[in-house]
Amino acid sequence: MAIKLVGAQIYDPMHQIDGKKMDIGIDQEKICDADSLTPDCESIDISDCFVMAGAIDLHTHIGGGKVNIARTMMIEDHQAHSHHGDHQCRSGSGHAVPSTFTAGYRYAEMGYTAGFEPAVLPVNARQAHMEMADTPMIDKGGYVLLGNDDFLLQMMRDGASQSAINDYVAWVLNASQCIGIKVVNAGGVHAFKFNQRRLDVDEVSTASGVTPRQIVNVLSRAVYELGVTHPLHVHASNLGVPGNFETTIATMGAAEGVPIHLTHIQFHSYGTEGDMKFSSAACEIAEAINKNKNVTADVGQIMFGQTVTTSGDTMMQYYGHEHGSPKKWTVMDIECEMGCGVVPFRYRDKSFVNALQWSIGLEIFLQVNDPWRVFLTTDHPNGAPFTSYPHLIKLLMNRSFRNDHLSNLHPEAQRMSNLSSMDREYSLYEIAIMTRSAPAKILGLADQGHLAIGATANITVYRKQDDIEKMFAQPAYVFKNGTLIVKDGKIVETVRGVTHVVKPEYDKSIEKSLGTYFDKFQTISLDNFKISNDEMEECIGSRVVEHPCTKP
Amino acid sequence: MQFKHITCPQCGLLCDDLDVSVDDQDVTLNSNSSPVCQQFFVDARLTAKSALQPQIKGKPCTLDEAVAYAAKLHAASKQSVISGLIADVQACRSAFALAEKTHSVIDHANGQSMRASTAVMQRYGEVRTTLAEARNRADCIILFGAAILEKFPRLRSRILQPKETLSGDTERKIIVVDVVENTDLANDEDIDFFHLPLASLEIAIQQLQYLASPCASTETDIDPSIRLIHQHILASNYSVLTWTATLFAKNTAEQTLQNLTFFIKETMKTKRCVGLPLSGSRGEITANQVSTWQTGFPLPVAFSSGAPEHNPVIYDAETMLKNSEADLLTWISTYSSDDTPKQYANANIVIGHPNMKCDQTVDVFFPVGIPGIDQRGLACRTDAVATLPLHSIRKNDLPSADHVLNLIFQAL
Structure with missing residues (x-):
């Protein structure tokens, strides 16, 4: 039945609508002209609410082998947070790194309707997609990992043309059913397999003979030239190392003006000032983002408490494992493609480093001028579980709340932070940009992230209240593809979601050299490596929705 | 019919470079492979002795009758165990759904070695x-x-x-x-x-x-x-x-x-x-991966309280059956006809390989298609990173284990 949401206060930045009162119509899966609906449609009075499109998390680790390793290692967390199923929902467990069904429910309860796994290994893509297929309620997609794989590094060493590299990148996107390309510590994960323990952006890896800058350069260009909407998604070198902000700025430069997305940039914004030789370089990073219009970033805010870090960056996970809590860690070299590292972490507000990390993330949010180019993430679960987003939104929207929290942190961290001097408070319109419109735009999801007629009816309705955190934690209504799935913060209907992909064109002759590579060195045949659309639907369990690529 | 790049699920290496020919219900491995691989394809041949129809207490019946009987056993059970799980991802997914609905304990045949x-x-x-x-x-x-x-x-x-x-x-x-x-x-x-x-x-x-x-x-x-x-x-x-x-x-x-x-x-x-x-020779990596992502816990998992619980001592399926702590066993084993239960319960449902010779204690036997021969599927390799496709290369009317489990689920 068609539905009319009456009297809504709308925040739709894609169409510059900032709090205007309007009605919204829903017909089947789409938003329709509310005035065209007949009087017998279901009418819901939401005059005490405001409305945004369904939220989109563009960086959340919700599927793949590393997530399952994290679940296994976080046994205490899962035992402490297990829940029953009911007639609608399956049971599950976990707070920091929840089981798949649980993750889907928790996202939907907060008004999210899509989440994107940012680290899909090509060889592990089937598992990542299976886990995401078993994550209900939201749409999914993945960024496939390149830049530490022997095939690309060999191409670069052999002087392959940009066009040949583009073909390979396009082939991997097609074969792995992903929507973007991610690079993690470019060349560093590969170098770690040869016992190299650090690799800076302009350092030639003794293992591959190329620099991280070169890798970021060819991959960012490939993504751009193939017409993939989402820019190269970059986890820069030297994560977590004091002084790494210079590496981060150099990495931005590696793109040479083509679009580039720096992910969990908080972890890459550290200076070496002060007695502890650890300081905030948020100002320098924000300035670089403000200046370079080709650059976007998500923050990777940390929150205090127990979580677990899961990353493809074996080099830096190994580097950081001694700071982990509880004391257990896993690193894994994977299939001449990549690696992964899993280290539990407890961020403490009385720790100088952790307190400053918290502050640095917020300083970046508040100093990047354009909310279309900075995204709200905690790098789930690395900085904190995604369920902390409502709290993070409150920190951004309420200066006194933010400063109250700051005043309870490690005193030296307070002294080293500029946060208390920052007056900015995010508006609802800006929150809508960074959690809806901008992610949809940067991912190329043309029919999501906005509320225009014809858009997919992914709609979140929040009941106005003074407590911003509570408001964003428990929407009054959430619609997914036109179906009411959440009412007053509770699941009322379960849906599956789809997988968003791109399939750029490429010269099929790349399969000749790939076939030889697979036959000689790999342990899976080329034919079995590729995932078809019908395998996605029939075996993996998720329907594929393809988005166009537009070459520049 | 000739097929290339066929995957063998009989050991955790999941070799996928096999050439196989199929002539009606006969399958032949043409590649010069290992005895373990050979055995999988020899065992998959369907003959006049193969079971192509479900059985209740050894007597042939329709699929509907078998499902109804299995559902009746589940409804009457005070504590059931679902084990074996020698199967592809899809069957494991359905086994977990059934385990949750029936408040069962679920474990793998190789649980103890995991x-x-x-x-x-x-x-x-x-x-x-x-x-x-x-x-x-x-x-x-x-x-x-x-x-x-x-x-x-x-x-x-x-x-x-x-x-x-x-x-x-x-x-x-x-x-x-x-x-x-x-x-x-x-x-x-x-x-x-x-x-x-x-x-x-x-x-x-x-x-x-x-x-x-x-x-x-x-x-x-x-x-x-x-x-x-x-x-x-x-x-x-x-x-x-x-x-x-x-x-x-x-x-x-x-x-x-x-x-x-x-x-x-x-x-x-x-x-x-x-x-x-190295492990995974009976599909335990697959079952454990599904368990971990769907419930948050590795095997074994109990749904006795409704929420998943993991306790490798209390919920070890083999021990529970040995000590008569469960009154119903649902055994799922699709790769090899030899993989029959080591321990039985009072009542037993077997969803198994069509060449499996069931013990007389089995109340309901569902012969099902073999993943990688009769049905498409997915299996996880020993390193828990690569997932390989299992191909459908033979046509017959055997239902998949996944389908049977879903029918039982729906009948409850």
């Missing part, structure tokens, strides 16, 4: 590698137990001794360590076979771990071969330690895997050294 590895991962984490990394990167591979080569027959040609590697260097030291003699390996020019005068492999690993520990002393009585192996590891750029937990005694396996983990992590401080545990 426990040690899970416990070490939960307490310490691990340092691991995968098959292609070992194949291309290793310059020293140490196998703990000659039997690994029998359990994983193509490990040698596919991983240990590849014709080419990415570095171009195929020279590597391959060491097999064992406490029993093996004349074949002792005379093998490509392998350094270390026959250790020790009581067990576990002691050999314990001694190796001691050598890497910060308190190691040159005075301690360590077997000279172990010292030599340690020197080889330290002289290597990428050493791979390989084991399969089933070769270790059950009561000491956890300690042994812990020793291996400690050794590797200590060695990692200066060198690259990694583990390559």
